[in-house]
Amino acid sequence: MSADKLxxxxxxxxxxxxxxxxxxxxxxxxxxPSLSIRETEDGTILLKCWAGCGGAExxxxxxxTLAELFARPLPNRTPLRPGERWIPRDALKxxxxxxxxxxxxxxxxxxxxxxxxxxxxxxAVAALRFAAAASAVGVTDADRVEVGQQWxxxxxx
Numbered sequence: 001m002s003a004d005k006l007x008x009x010x011x012x013x014x015x016x017x018x019x020x021x022x023x024x025x026x027x028x029x030x031x032x033p034s035l036s037i038r039e040t041e042d043g044t045i046l047l048k049c050w051a052g053c054g055g056a057e058x059x060x061x062x063x064x065t066l067a068e069l070f071a072r073p074l075p076n077r078t079p080l081r082p083g084e085r086w087i088p089r090d091a092l093k094x095x096x097x098x099x100x101x102x103x104x105x106x107x108x109x110x111x112x113x114x115x116x117x118x119x120x121x122x123x124a125v126a127a128l129r130f131a132a133a134a135s136a137v138g139v140t141d142a143d144r145v146e147v148g149q150q151w152x153x154x155x156x157x
Contacts, residue, residue: 001068003039009062010035026061027053028121043071052101052122054129095133098126 003021007013010023012033019039024030028051035058036048047055047069056066105115105123115123134144 001045001064001071002043003037003045005068006037006045006059006062006064009064010037025049025051025053025058027057028118045069051118053125057125091133095130098129101126 007021007023010026012024014022014033016022021037022033023035023037024033025035027049030051034050036050038046040046047058049058059066059069102123105119108115131144
């Protein structure tokens with residue numbers, strides 16, 4: 001896919017150099033451009049939302065897929081272990097970033113600072129990412145409900 005296909009689906013697009021643009025991110029209520037777009041020499045399109053949206057969220061918001069950002073299909077990576085769907089280090093790094101975000105939000109709450117609607121939305125995204133990771137390793141909704149109920153029983157009764 002060329003960058004033009006993506007750029008035509010974005011708002012507030014401005015050139016920012018050769019093969020570089022900024023635009024309003026379609027994955028959140030963006031008032032000013034927070035999305036950086038770059039087309040590499042091989043035609044791969046790189047995205048960075050400075051508000052924290054993930055690439056999958058960005059492309060889904062404009063009806064595209066992550067695979068369409070690559071000029072040519074990536075070769076399938078041989079799993080490190082049978083049944084592995086991702087590199088564990090990458091998954092843990094991602095979850096660590098989400099946990100850090102949740103810690104910062106909790107710190108703000110304890111300090112009595114109000115959360116903005118964007119903060120609440122970002123916490124919801126973090127929760128969805130944790131849930132997706134848990135589901136990928138076999139944690140069921142029933143497991144999550146049970147753990148949540150145990151916490152409520154301990155803390156509130």
